[in-house]
Amino acid sequence: MPTCQNCFRTLKWKHTGAHFFWIHSSITCPFCGATQYPAARERKIEIGISQLILVLIFIYHIATDNSAVTIGLFSVEILAYAAFHPLLLKISNQKEKLF
Numbered sequence: 001m002p003t004c005q006n007c008f009r010t011l012k013w014k015h016t017g018a019h020f021f022w023i024h025s026s027i028t029c030p031f032c033g034a035t036q037y038p039a040a041r042e043r044k045i046e047i048g049i050s051q052l053i054l055v056l057i058f059i060y061h062i063a064t065d066n067s068a069v070t071i072g073l074f075s076v077e078i079l080a081y082a083a084f085h086p087l088l089l090k091i092s093n094q095k096e097k098l099f
């Protein structure tokens with residue numbers, strides 16, 4: 001779970017779960033009110049995982065040609081990503097450049 005770099009308290013899933021698409025945004029620490037940003041390394045990993053999900057869905061759709069299963073698989077992958085994203089998230093006090 002992410003730790004605030006200002007007060008060093010660990011944020012809970014409910015604080016970060018709603019922000020799992022926050023590649024270009026920030027989150028406010030519920031304990032001290034400091035603005036926190038996702039670390040650049042974490043944003044790169046998020047982008048890689050997002051692209052991997054899309055490639056896997058595309059390959060699966062080509063292999064099976066079943067749209068209903070493809071949409072179901074996509075939904076499951078997105079929900080799994082949203083559930084586990086806060087566990088891997090690292091945050092920082094400063095907005096870091098992606099590259």
Ligand SMILES: [Zn+2]
Pocket residue numbers: 004005006007008009029030031032033034
């Ligand atoms: Zn804090």
